Amino acid sequence: MGKASRRKKQGDAPRRIKTGPVPFVRRPFDGLPGETDWVALHEILPAASAVVTLDDAAVRGSGEVPDDADVPATVTVASVLPMSMAGLRRQDGSITVGAQSGSRSGDASRDLAATILATLTLDPGEPLMAAPSPTEQTPRLQDLLDTDGPLEVTVHEGFDFWADGAELEGEAAESMERANEVIVPTVAVPGVTSAYWCRIGARTYIRLVLGDDEDAATNALARLHAAGTDALGENSTLLGAFRSAGLLVPVIEVDPQAEPESFAAPLADLLERYRDALATTDPLNAEERRAKSGLLSRQMTLR
Numbered sequence: 001m002g003k004a005s006r007r008k009k010q011g012d013a014p015r016r017i018k019t020g021p022v023p024f025v026r027r028p029f030d031g032l033p034g035e036t037d038w039v040a041l042h043e044i045l046p047a048a049s050a051v052v053t054l055d056d057a058a059v060r061g062s063g064e065v066p067d068d069a070d071v072p073a074t075v076t077v078a079s080v081l082p083m084s085m086a087g088l089r090r091q092d093g094s095i096t097v098g099a100q101s102g103s104r105s106g107d108a109s110r111d112l113a114a115t116i117l118a119t120l121t122l123d124p125g126e127p128l129m130a131a132p133s134p135t136e137q138t139p140r141l142q143d144l145l146d147t148d149g150p151l152e153v154t155v156h157e158g159f160d161f162w163a164d165g166a167e168l169e170g171e172a173a174e175s176m177e178r179a180n181e182v183i184v185p186t187v188a189v190p191g192v193t194s195a196y197w198c199r200i201g202a203r204t205y206i207r208l209v210l211g212d213d214e215d216a217a218t219n220a221l222a223r224l225h226a227a228g229t230d231a232l233g234e235n236s237t238l239l240g241a242f243r244s245a246g247l248l249v250p251v252i253e254v255d256p257q258a259e260p261e262s263f264a265a266p267l268a269d270l271l272e273r274y275r276d277a278l279a280t281t282d283p284l285n286a287e288e289r290r291a292k293s294g295l296l297s298r299q300m301t302l303r
Contacts, residue, residue: 022106028107029042031142032145036210037050037153040209042108045155046079048156049076049078050151052074052151056073058144065121075119080101081101082176083171086098088119089126097112113144157185158179189261192264194208196208203256204256204258206252209249210247214247219278222295236254243301
């Protein structure tokens with residue numbers, strides 16, 4: 001067969017519509033109410049959930065769900081689901097998706113939106129076992145959600161909330177039992193946004209999600225560390241920080257005998273000092289630069 005014939009036959013084949021890679025977004029939850037709690041739900045909370053409201057017109061206009069699909073008014077976003085499901089359409093038609101079901105692109109917001117849209121196409125009682133891979137055409141959470149209200153995250157003592165009042169059976173029940181056995185006890189510190197007390201073994205920590213760009217937040221913490229004002233009083237130490245979704249999550253070890261609510265006032269004071277440091281425009285001095293280097297060496301990136 002000659003080259004001309006091969007070109008003709010190849011040209012006869014259907015042409016695929018190409019889509020580019022999903023653009024990387026450094027702060028994927030920026031623009032959503034409660035950005036810091038979205039980051040916590042996506043990264044650091046073991047058992048938590050939040051109910052969000054869908055924009056019906058945006059969902060139906062996405063082209064990802066059938067025209068006659070039953071679209072509920074709200075979706076429950078959980079930290080994780082049994083058997084590592086990405087999503088679940090319950091028998092009553094309600095939708096639950098897992099925030100930590102895995103990112104397939106450089107945009108966690110688009111990943112989670114793709115999971116919501118895929119779960120909406122399921123039949124009642126059907127699970128979504130794997131999160132779909134989004135494309136650059138996939139909407140983001142900022143497009144799909146009615147964001148007039150705040151994000152209200154509920155931190156649960158265990159994973160019994162999976163059952164939603166029903167009795168789990170088989171693998172799902174076994175998955176919940178295993179998860180409850182190894183859960184890291186976590187409590188939201190009352191009155192402080194996105195601050196979570198947790199116990200790992202015999203040691204306890206405060207994880208605080210800061211709502212500022214991670215580089216600016218690192219500089220502010222370096223100023224506090226150099227001044228010796230970066231902790232929560234006696235028996236507390238700033239160990240380092242996570243970097244996640246464009247934000248910084250300092251980790252402070254605290255007195256294991258103290259109750260979580262006792263850190264509300266010290267955290268409020270720390271945040272006031274932090275805001276003052278954040279507003280400082282002077283270049284870091286030598287001691288502050290050394291403090292920053294130490295913080296950077298102890299940072300772990302979660303993406």
